[in-house]
Amino acid sequence: MLVDQAQLQAAEDFAVLGAGERAALGSAALLGHLPTEVADRALWWQRHLVEVLTGLSPDAPAGTRPRPEYDPAVRSLAERERSKAAELAALGEEISARTVKRKRQRYEAGGVEAVVDHRLAPHASLLGRADPSVVSAIRQAIAESVDASTRTIEYARWRTEQILAAEHGKDVVEMPSRATFYRLFAKLSGGVHVTGSARTRRSLADQPEGPFRYEQVAAPGELMQIDSTPLDVLVRLDEGMPGRVELCGLVDVATRTIAAAVIRPTTKSVDASLLLARALTLEPMRPGWIDALKMSRSVLPHRRLLFLDERLEHAAARPVIIPETIVCDRGKAFISENFRNACRALEITFQPCHPRSPAEKPHIERTLESVATMFCQFLSGYLGRTAEHGGRNVEDEPLWSMLEIQEFLNEWLVAKWQNRRHDGLRDPGSPGRTFTPNEKHASLIESAGYVPLALGADDYVELLPATWRAVNSYGIKINHRVYDNAELGPFRRQPSGVTRKRDLWEIHRDPYDANWVWVRNHWEGGWIPVPWKHLGSVPQPFGDLAWNHAAADLRRQGESDPTEEQIAQAVTELLTKAGQGPGSGKGSRTPRPSRRDQRVAARTRAAAEVPGPRLPKPGTPPARTDDPLPHDDEERDGTQDGPIAKVIPLGVFDPFKEADKRW
Incomplete structure (x- = not known):
């Protein structure tokens, strides 16, 4: 009677009776760490033990019949063991039947490695006989x-x-x-x-003890990571003053696209927030860029996306990615309330890492390191990743300004990074093939889709750091600065209606530009731009860095509580003194500014020159983000073929000085 095996095993009353434990599979490859004579001895025992168990040696040709003394159908296991002991004794090996039994049991339990004579093998103990x-x-x-x-x-x-x-x-x-x-x-x-x-x-x-977690992402923007690091390049801040800056970047895990990267003197919460805005804003083609960097010339599906987002017509080959989840460390700029509010306003999930856990955001860590090795080392003024890798007199090299390095970085990201094959972007079906970030984005966009999100002028104001103040009779005071204009008339000494903030008014400000603040109109909606009341006396733009530095200098000079006018005048003198440069000759009356004063002034001016999404100035309509940049031939009127003349700015009108002049 024949029964199908599948039906037999599927029967409810089927069971295997009397089955013992399966013998371990031995492997000769495990003997590679042993001396040759010890390994050969173990293989010699394996041939004899297999014959005892099966009746045939491992190298017996097909069709060979077992010898009578080892035939399992005729002899028992004990008889076969005695026969093997007698055979080995005839060959000169003093081995008893008990030894053959013991070797056979070890072989069945642990394979060929179990029959190794460890007395002849070297000891592989890590610590030996240490206490x-x-x-x-x-x-x-x-x-x-x-x-x-x-x-x-x-x-x-x-x-x-x-x-x-x-x-x-x-x-x-x-x-x-x-x-x-x-x-x-x-x-x-x-x-x-x-x-x-x-x-x-x-x-x-700081690495976790267990295995690293692999994030499964299937769409651009599903998981993004943000971080900042000091840039290993000296830059020319202002008047030739060298200084260090920081690089803040945002990378998409699914495509390895650097969605945005900015260079700032120091990374603040406003930089992290505006970095999100840059990720949502297309990278426009800039004058001097070759046509090969256009999105229309890349592998990105430009023609089909153009029907959904008209801004892509003049865009460079860098995709616009909308973040869904952002992972960051616990730096002050990223765990600040301003950055959290920015993520909340853009409906982005905010996910901070555990303290001192760089392994939880490895992609941005490695990306910033790649930027340092692939981009920074080619710039003049490269410092090296550590002090021991730095050169001599780097500050004497011709240094680029922060604005110029930002322009180089923007072009390098489009030309090099987005078209570089990444080892982390591989096809699961064909692991030998790698993709570029643009190719990976083009493949994922087919299944994930694309929804454009354009930011307006008010959206950029929303991303600025917020503070809460009262609108007094004299205006609004922030850090000893008073802001006031006629539009604040209906709100003076009035409650905002936000009881959880003690009826104070929400005010947004740019730390790099202390000349303006924006007050939220809690009654009717919108924003009210309010200037600083001393804006006319200090024409240069400056931020909190210069203001705090000037206030500290006044306190060191004996002013316990400097007034607002004193600080404003000190800021003006600081920027003017640093802009004049060192005095010439022994008889010069202009004192040489300290390097600390020059550095503060240089970092303040450099921060005000960084390109990117700018805040709307009061009285001007918001600029369209989809307007193409003019080309070189559109900027010139045909009369500027010669050298450009030096621009001499007009001074601030001072009626008291004019009254002292003699006509």
Whole structure:
């Protein structure tokens, strides 16, 4: 009677009776770490034991019949073991039937590696016969070095002695010799960098113990990461003053697209918020860029997307990505209330990392490092990633301004980064093929779709840091500065109606431009631009950095509580003094400004020159984000073929000085 195997195993009353545990599968590859004679001896035992178990040796040709003394159908297992012992004794091997039985049992339990004679194999113990107390003390010394400065092995040996004396008493546990301690320390500190880079040591200690989590993303913007880092390039801030700046970037995990990247003197919450606005704004073609950088010439589906978003007509080959979730660290600029409000206004999920967990946002960490190695090192004034990699007299090299480096970075991201094949963008069906960020975005947009989101002028004001103040009779006071105009008349000494904020008024301001603030009209909606009342006396734009620096200088000069007019005048003198440069000759009466004054003034002016989405000025209609930039031939009127004349700005009219003039 024949029964189909599938039907037999599917029957409810089917069961396998009397089945023992399956023997382990042995592998000769496991013997590779053993000496040749030890491995050959194990394979020799395997051939004889297989014949005892099956009746045939492993290398027997097909159709071979078992020898009578090893035929399982005729002889029992014990008889076959005695026959094998007798055969080996005839060959000169003094092996008993009991030894054959013991080897056979080990082989069935653990395979060929179980029959290895470990007396002939070298000991592979990590610590050998080291005292467990010494090992524990060394591990404690290694753990203490994670957050400490880098020291030598000799310090670790001294620290180990101190730990043993504190736990067991002095001279109770014997310390190993210097050579033995060095060998033991090298084994226990492998991969920890105890005597190496402190930064690497802390980074390795912050890694999770378990496996790294792999984020499954299927659409552009589904998961994005933001971070900032000091740029390894010296820039010319103002009047030739060199200084360091920071790079703040936003990367899309699905496509590895750098959606936005800005260079600022210091990363503030307004920079992180406006970085979101730059990600939602297309990258326009700029004068001097070649036509190959246009989106219409790239692999992106420009023609089909143009029907959905007319702004793409004059755009460069960088996709516009709308974030859904943003992962960031716990830097002040990212966990600030302003950045949280910006994410909330744009309906973006805000997801901060755990403290000291760079592994939770590895993509932006590696992206910023790639920008440093692939872009920054080609710029004049490159400093190297650390002090030991830096050159001499880098500040004497011809340095680019922050505005020029930002322009270079924008073009490099479009020309190089978006068209560079990324190792993390591979086809699961064909792992050998890699994609560029633009190619990956073009493939994902087919399934995820594209919905344009254009920001207006009021949206940029919403992204600025917010504070709450009262509208008094004299106006609004913020950081000893008074802002006032006629439009605040109906709101003076009036409650805003926001009871949870004690009826104060919501005010947004740009830290890099202290000349204007925007007051939210809680009664009728919209924004009220309010200027600083001393705006006419200080024509240069400046921000909180210059203001706080001038206030600190006045306090050092003995002014316990400097007035607003004094601070404003000090700011004007600071910017003017730094702009004049050093005095010429011994008889010059103009004192040379300190490097700190020059640096503050330079960083303030550089921050005001950074291109990108700018705030609307009062009385001007909001600019369209889809207007193409004019080309070089459109900017010239045909009369500027010669050298451009030097522009001499007019001074501020001072009626008191005019009255003293003699006509």
